[in-house]
Amino acid sequence: MVFLTRRATFSASHYYWNEAWTAEENERVFGRCANRNGHGHNYTLEVTVAGEPDAVTGFVVDLKWLKEVMEREVLAAYDHRHLNLETPEFAEAIPTTENIAIAAWRRLEPAVTKAGGARLNRVRVYETPEIFAEYRGEA
Amino acid sequence: MKAYFGRRYRLSASHRLHSEALTAEENQAAYGKCNNPHGHGHNYVVEVLVGGDVDPETGMVVNLAVLDEVVDRRVMGRFDHMNLNLDPLFLNRVPTTENLCRTVFGLLKDGLPAGQLEQVRVEETENNFFEYFGERS
Numbered sequence: 001m002v003f004l005t006r007r008a009t010f011s012a013s014h015y016y017w018n019e020a021w022t023a024e025e026n027e028r029v030f031g032r033c034a035n036r037n038g039h040g041h042n043y044t045l046e047v048t049v050a051g052e053p054d055a056v057t058g059f060v061v062d063l064k065w066l067k068e069v070m071e072r073e074v075l076a077a078y079d080h081r082h083l084n085l086e087t088p089e090f091a092e093a094i095p096t097t098e099n100i101a102i103a104a105w106r107r108l109e110p111a112v113t114k115a116g117g118a119r120l121n122r123v124r125v126y127e128t129p130e131i132f133a134e135y136r137g138e139a
Numbered sequence: 140m141k142a143y144f145g146r147r148y149r150l151s152a153s154h155r156l157h158s159e160a161l162t163a164e165e166n167q168a169a170y171g172k173c174n175n176p177h178g179h180g181h182n183y184v185v186e187v188l189v190g191g192d193v194d195p196e197t198g199m200v201v202n203l204a205v206l207d208e209v210v211d212r213r214v215m216g217r218f219d220h221m222n223l224n225l226d227p228l229f230l231n232r233v234p235t236t237e238n239l240c241r242t243v244f245g246l247l248k249d250g251l252p253a254g255q256l257e258q259v260r261v262e263e264t265e266n267n268f269f270e271y272f273g274e275r276s
Contacts, residue, residue: 018196029197031204094198098142102193130147131203138141 003121004060005048008070010079013040014095017084038082044126045074045104051118061118073107097133101125105135143257144200145188148210153180154223154234178222183236184268185214185243186260189251201255209250214243236261240269248273 015038016030026034033039047070051060077087083095089103105123112120124134155178156170166174173179187210191200217226223234232238240261248256262268 016198020196029202096193096198098144098193098200099198101142102140124145132145133200134143134145136141136143 001050002053002060003048003050004063004066004118005046005122006063006066006070008045008047008067008075009042010045010075011040011042012078012081012083013038014083014090015039016094016096018094038084041127043078043100045070046122046124046126047104047108047120048122048124049112049118050121054117061112061115065115069108069111073111074104077107097125097127097131098135101133101135105137109137140193141190142193142200143188143190144203144206145186146203146206146210148185148187148215150183150185150215150219151180152183152218152221152223153178154229155179156233156235157224158233159231178224181263183239184260184262185210186258186262187247187256188258188260189255190257191252191255201251206251209247213246213250217246236263236267236269240271244271244273 015036016033017026017036018029021029047066049061049066053060078100081087083090083100087095087103089106090099093099093103101123104125105120108123109120112118120137122134122136124132126132154173155175156173157166158169161169187206189201189206193200218239223229223239226234228242229238232242240259243261244256244259247259256273258270258272260268260270
């Protein structure tokens with residue numbers, strides 16, 4: 001089994017807000033991230049797939065194909081968007097880095113599985129170079 | 140649903156690699172320049188990975204401010220801009236980055252909710268790093 005990882009970047013805005021809470025509670029828990037005017041990040045999406053290298057090509061997957069899948073399934077929806085206002089999965093869920101990693105997994109997994117061969121192993125999302133979250137498909 | 144949250148912290152400290160169990164020549168052979176009597180320093184990066192269920196109310200595995208507070212209090216406050224050899228935890232243990240990594244893991248494990256700490260990575264320079272996941276049975 002070989003693990004292959006590809007990176008891509010996207011820029012998006014968001015804010016953290018739980019509608020069930022008062023403004024004071026939101027500000028206490030989320031701090032500056034609760035500013036309803038939003039703020040933005042340069043995110044890095046890191047996608048890892050796992051599989052055996054193909055006997056003929058030596059590829060786990062074709063990197064160009066993986067790049068296209070990431071662009072079509074994730075970047076087309078998130079890049080230069082306001083995540084709270086423009087993506088259906090964050091109409092309710094808060095676009096924390098954890099939830100973005102889970103949502104990106106859900107967007108990518110069907111396409112990777114359908115292609116056969118390699119399996120999606122890990123999705124890691126960097127919000128800044130110092131802060132990241134990842135999802136490994138666990139329940 | 141289990142997810143992971145990671146955070147990188149910068150820590151500058153000095154150390155000297157020297158073992159009392161070795162002769163001066165053996166120390167020199169084992170540690171080379173790192174055995175220089177007056178020590179030297181690094182800009183370490185400490186990468187902390189925690190795991191757990193995503194809280195449906197906050198969308199978070201851990202609140203960043205809470206994690207920062209634990210790391211600041213238990214690790215940064217203790218080691219940042221310090222001489223590692225002088226810390227009681229390194230009195231009888233050479234402050235290699237392997238040992239620093241395990242020590243940081245232990246300090247954070249005791250300060251975080253049970254089962255939350257997944258991994259500590261310590262990068263000593265851009266070209267070397269060490270990871271510790273705890274002891275697994």
